[in-house]
Amino acid sequence: MNGVPIIVAGLKSLPVQRVHVVVAPLIELGSALHVLGQPKHHNREEWAQNVRAAMSPALAEQSRTWAWATQAIRATPFVRVTGSPDRTDFPGQVERMRRIPARELAAQLLRPVSGAGDPAAARKWGRSRGPAVTALVDALIDQPEEAVGRFLDFLAATWQEWFRDEWRTVQPDLVARSRQIEDVLQRFGVAAALSSLDPAVSVRGSSVVIAKVQSSRHDVSRRGLAIAPSAFVRPHVYVANIPGQPLLLIHDAGADQGSVPSAPAILSRLTVLAHAGRLEVCRAIASEPRTAGEIAALWGMDPSQVTRHLRALASAGLVRAQRQGRFVQYALEVEAVESVGVDLVRLLLR
Known part of the structure; x- marks a missing residue:
């Protein structure tokens, strides 16, 4: 890209x-x-x-x-x-x-x-x-x-x-x-x-x-x-x-349109989301924050795999981590996920 x-x-x-x-x-x-x-x-x-x-x-x-x-x-x-x-x-x-x-x-x-x-x-x-x-x-x-x-x-x-x-x-x-x-x-x-x-x-x-x-x-x-x-x-x-x-x-000639992420940045987010396991993790934290262990237990997933998915999602800006006492919870960045499609269309229309 x-x-x-x-x-x-x-x-x-x-x-x-x-x-x-x-x-x-x-x-x-x-x-x-x-x-x-x-x-x-x-x-x-x-x-x-x-x-x-x-x-x-x-x-x-x-x-x-x-x-x-x-x-x-x-x-x-x-x-x-x-x-x-x-x-x-x-x-x-x-x-x-x-x-x-x-x-x-x-x-x-x-x-x-x-x-x-x-x-x-x-x-x-x-x-x-x-x-x-x-x-x-x-x-x-x-x-x-x-x-x-x-x-x-x-x-x-x-x-x-x-x-x-x-x-x-x-x-x-x-x-x-x-x-x-x-x-x-x-x-x-x-x-x-x-x-x-x-x-x-x-x-x-x-x-x-x-x-x-x-x-x-x-x-x-x-x-x-x-x-x-x-x-x-x-x-x-x-x-x-x-x-x-x-x-x-x-x-x-009009007002500033605002920045559009680069093609590599958009491709990175699309690549991260194009995985069934990571989508399952996103679904688990879409409605409320959860820890990696809770996601693994409730969805019957391998804990180490859940952790890898969360790291990939977080590095792409699609998930945020928040500490709750001795636990680390993960929440879906809903606006960031919603913007993926919008940013892609804006890039294509440039």
Whole structure:
């Protein structure tokens, strides 16, 4: 599990001038559409319901049709850093995309189902997402002009019907957060700026480590780095690795989310609990504290084995020992056990 985090290397060779703090509506729209498709784990169900209720039937259907482009790995247009002189001009960005060759833009849209741009792989994994996505993927490959036109019309309609107002609401906070990051960047350097983004981001030697269940290493010394605060991306820290572009980090611009235990720490707790004998010991002390001898006697277990189980549970922070006269009683740390699932989900969603 030591290789699980994402490593951002090459920071010492990266000039501050090649680190860009980005506030761009198209990047934010990618996060907003992701939330619209999966609002539950973002705790934005009411927001998503209100947005859908205000949509025209045509846009609602388009939003469902293109939802796959913002699930898990976003299509390239939503994580593009370069190519626009004014990233805050959403209609202008859409018009500039219309001038991109249709087949090139179609390939960018296929990224969620074919990271390497292989049409055969795109067709295969498109089919796994149902008939509507199958038809759209086939159109992007076989009729890119028509399919790309539909996508750009979808963006324009989304801006007109609801996202323009949403952007006006969130943009001031994103700008304020970007200024804070710029200040840290200029005063303390790249590593300090990155570690200030989120509790999941930390400095390790000359690199920055992002606590995600995704083993990869990115050297940004030559390609550059971009940072985009977002009002929608929580609880994720999204790392967009687009060839030929700066590595893009999208992070929550809001309040501190609190720390998430490391993958090794969570794995340790899961490993300790994945044993029938230790679960039996946990059950014995779930309702009241007991000594190792009492557990062994009541549950018909070997006393030395019970002691070993209790030591393992205590070292993982799942059990606490408390002295009662000449006896040592053990009690289950209920909140710690409950947090195992929550911490695991939060780590996976990073």
